[in-house]
Amino acid sequence: MAITAAMVKELREITGAGMMDCKKALNETNGNMEEAIEYLRKHGQAKAEKKAGRIAAEGLVGAHVENDKLASIVEVNSETDFVAQTDDFKDFVAAVAEQAKKTGCTDIEAFMDEEWLAEPGKTVREALTAKIAVIGENLNIRRFEKVVSEGAIVSYIHGGGRIGVLVDADTDVVNDEIRTALRNVAMQVAAMSPVYVSRDEVSQEYIDKETEILKAQAKEEDPNKPDNIIEKMIVGRLNKQLKEVCLLDQVYVQDSDLTVGQYIDKVAKDNNANIKIAKFIRFETGEGLEKKSDDFAAEVAAQLG
Template sequence: MAITAQMVKELREATGAGMMDCKKALTEADGDKDKAVDILREKGLSKAAKKADRIAAEGLVNIEIGPDNALASIVEVNSETDFVAKNEDFKKFVNDVAVMARENDVHNVPELLALQHDEGKSLQDVLNDRIATIGEKLDVRRFERLVTENGVIAGYIHGGGKIGVLVELETTSKDQKVIDLGRDIAMQVAAMNPKYISEADVDQEYLAHEKEVLTQQALNEGKPANIVEKMVVGRLKKELKEVCLLDQVFVKDSELTISKLIANVSKEVNQDIAVKKMVRYEVGEGIEKKEENFAEEVAKQMK
């Protein structure tokens, strides 16, 4: 397969490895980007611990939480430019979408867009009106609605809507300390982006894949085969502490892990607390954005 400059550029941005190393890895992987990332990691050439989706599209993430913290929604609405994402009318539209997603038991975007908006027409028609007015493609990309019968839901928005998180805590306590704990955990999820809540949730395929990569990495470093297995166990354990929420060091207090933080609050309110679910949206993750320079973007807005 022919390796293009764009393929090399994307791999370099995803891993931080050198241009020639990226080209060689892509050639060895026959153009398969994921396989090329693994090759770079095995050779110790990837500066990124794990591959990450490129954040490309503009827009906003918003959350809406009910007054009793038992019902909440999180939505992502995309725009073509950051100018539009900062527009007050666009912000209001995103807020409307979040409220409608919270208040209605719908299960996918088409069902959400079919709902009646306060303007007396479907949300899809309101979206079409905004597209015509703003002159950009807008997209209600995704949403999730959380309902808890035995706990509380808390959330956090970072960067003015670039990242949003909802966390469901299972507990019988409605103490404000529990709500504050939920927000702190949501902030942790926003900052550290854990893949799993605990080691018990870790996908076995993920473990097998990581063990294979770490084993090859250690062998490529010239480590003796008889100690590679022990090294891999240690490295995998360290990696799990990074990808599992409960094992992570709390971003607001390096003396605490998240599990210890939960235990402390649980003791204060005299009730058990467990993280049942976490939902994290980051604007544009996984969407390829066409490259434009700033002057062209400004010129478009002036038309």
């Protein structure tokens, strides 16, 4: 298929690879974006496996926690950061988070159609439409999650609402020290963006795919390297990668002598408690969304000739 400048632009934004490398990867994979990303990673040309699409939309993440046991987290988008920082918008995000904490819905469409608790008689969608009319900017309730816990939930909001995190822990003791520890873990999630709680959550499909990519990278570095040496390299590199994506294996940012798992074990011992991180949710404003298109595609087209 024909490789367009827009396709090259998108792949470059996702991977951080050079423009000509992106064009070659798309040609080699017949324009398949996922295969092109893997091609670049295998050949060591992708600087980072970024999320598909720039984090560009404005807005806020809001969260509510009630009595340690019930919580919600929401993302509401606006067109500009100026609007996102107004009290009117912040109050609306807080009301959406309160709605999400009490909702029985699990998907955004059903959520939008339920009754708006802050003003009975209208739906959440109608409340949003009314707010758009008042603020004069397009707004969007993008996503939400509700968490009910047997143990304890904490929230952490970073950057005035740019990132929001909920951490849910199974614990038989709930006190201020344990709440503080869980909030520290939430700060870790905000800063380090883990994908899984522990290695137990990592699928064999993920392991197989990453092993294949690491093997291709090793071959690219030295085609003559013996297979047994490559296998040892892959084990080491995969283990290092899992330590980055699994929360409990990450180095604890407030004490580099401990992993997050070891930190939680220490807090549990100090409080004569049993603590297990059950799940975390991390929302980042505008994750995967793009701002209005700029002239970069035209620039790419000109350079590609």
